[in-house]
Amino acid sequence: MKKRISLxxxxxxxxxxxxxxxxxxxxMERALADEPDILVLPETLNTGFFPKERLAELADKDGVRTREIFGAFARTHGVNVVAGSVANLRDGKIFNTAHVFDRQGNLVCVYDKIHGFSPSGEHEFFAAGNEVRNFSLDGIACAMVICYDIRFPEIVRTATLRGVDLFFVPAQWPLARKHHWVTLNTARAIENQMYLCAVxxxxxxxxxxxxxxxxxxxxWGDEIVHLGSEEEIxxxxxxxxxxxxxxxSINVFRDRQPDRYKL
Structure with missing residues (x-):
């Protein structure tokens, strides 16, 4: 099965x-010229990362606006949308929440970022998620994490043990740590033998x-796409x-011995 992904x-x-x-x-409209099957956006696309003083005011309320905009886009254009993440006010708390929509505009995944980036104080403003989510797009087994989560291979492996062929990582990652960004995402793809799309x-x-x-x-860890440092599709x-x-050929899932290295 071949699929085309727009970053x-x-x-x-x-x-x-x-x-x-x-x-x-x-x-997204511009990206449709390439006839993609899946569109993928970055982290906290609604507010940027992140306006501390007005965060609750600026956050999407229960994800309503995000669902309306991206669900309608997916349905209208018949395309899957991994809508990055948004600052999302829910139940009196602010979450860093990813929404994923299938070609019919159905919401197929809601994932709250688990690890807040403590050096920037994210954990003081955003509530932490508590569950890794798996989902399907066009019959493909998928999962995702958000930005800082990628530094914690345990949650990526938790998802992949359920079966994952395509993994998504929306982020707001600083240019100063570009080497970490590329290296960590490449390692997660190789060690879990899956395609990984990090935007x-x-x-x-x-x-x-x-x-x-x-x-x-x-x-295999090969770069199919590698964009530059400015806005780009x-x-x-x-x-x-x-x-x-x-x-x-290299069956790491068969050869695991988890009873020997419990965390």
């Missing part, structure tokens, strides 16, 4: 949800430059049929 490397404007939703839709934001938030360098990586093709051969 939409959005430059969100800090604390400007109206502009950011409109820009995301404009870039990072760009632009400035305060003094922090977010680094782009969104990547689509094969199960990239598109790449994946072939899910190759995964079975990779896993049979």
């Amino acid at each position: 939409i490397q959005l430059s969100s404007v800090l604390a400007e949800p109206d502009k950011n939703y409109a820009r995301a839709c404009a870039l 990072n934001g760009t632009g400035m938030a305060g003094e922090t430059k977010y680094g782009g360098n969104s990547v689509l990586i094969s199960p 990239g598109c790449g093709d994946i072939d899910l049929d190759v995964i079975a051969g990779i896993r049979s």
Whole structure:
């Protein structure tokens, strides 16, 4: 099975949800020229990462706006949408929440970021999620984490043990740690023998430059797509049929011995 994925490397404007939703839709419209099966956006696309003083005011309320905009887009254009993540006010708490929509506009996954980036104080403003979520797009077994989560291989492996062929990582990762970003995502793809699509934001938030360098990586660790450091759209093709051969030649899931290394 072959699929085409568009990586939409959005430059969100800090604390400007109206502009950011409109820009995301404009870039998605542009990406349709490549006839993708899946569109993927970055983390906190509605607010940027992240306006502390007005976060509750600016956050989407129960994800309503996000579901309306991206669900309608997916349904209208018959395309799957991994709508990055948004600051999301729910049950009196703010979550960093990812929404995923299938071609009919159905919401097939809601994932709350588990690990807040403590050096920036994210954990003080966003409530932590408590569950890894698996889902399906076009019959493909998928899962995802958000940004800082990728530094914790335990949650990625938790998802992949349920069966994952395609993994998504929306992020707002600083340019200063670009090497970490590329290396960690590549390692997760190789060690779990899956395709991995990691879409990072760009632009400035305060003094922090977010680094782009969104990547689509094969199960062998090859870069199918590697974008630059500014706002950009990239598109790449994946072939899910190759995964079975990779896993049979080096069967890490069969050869695991988890009773020897419990955490």
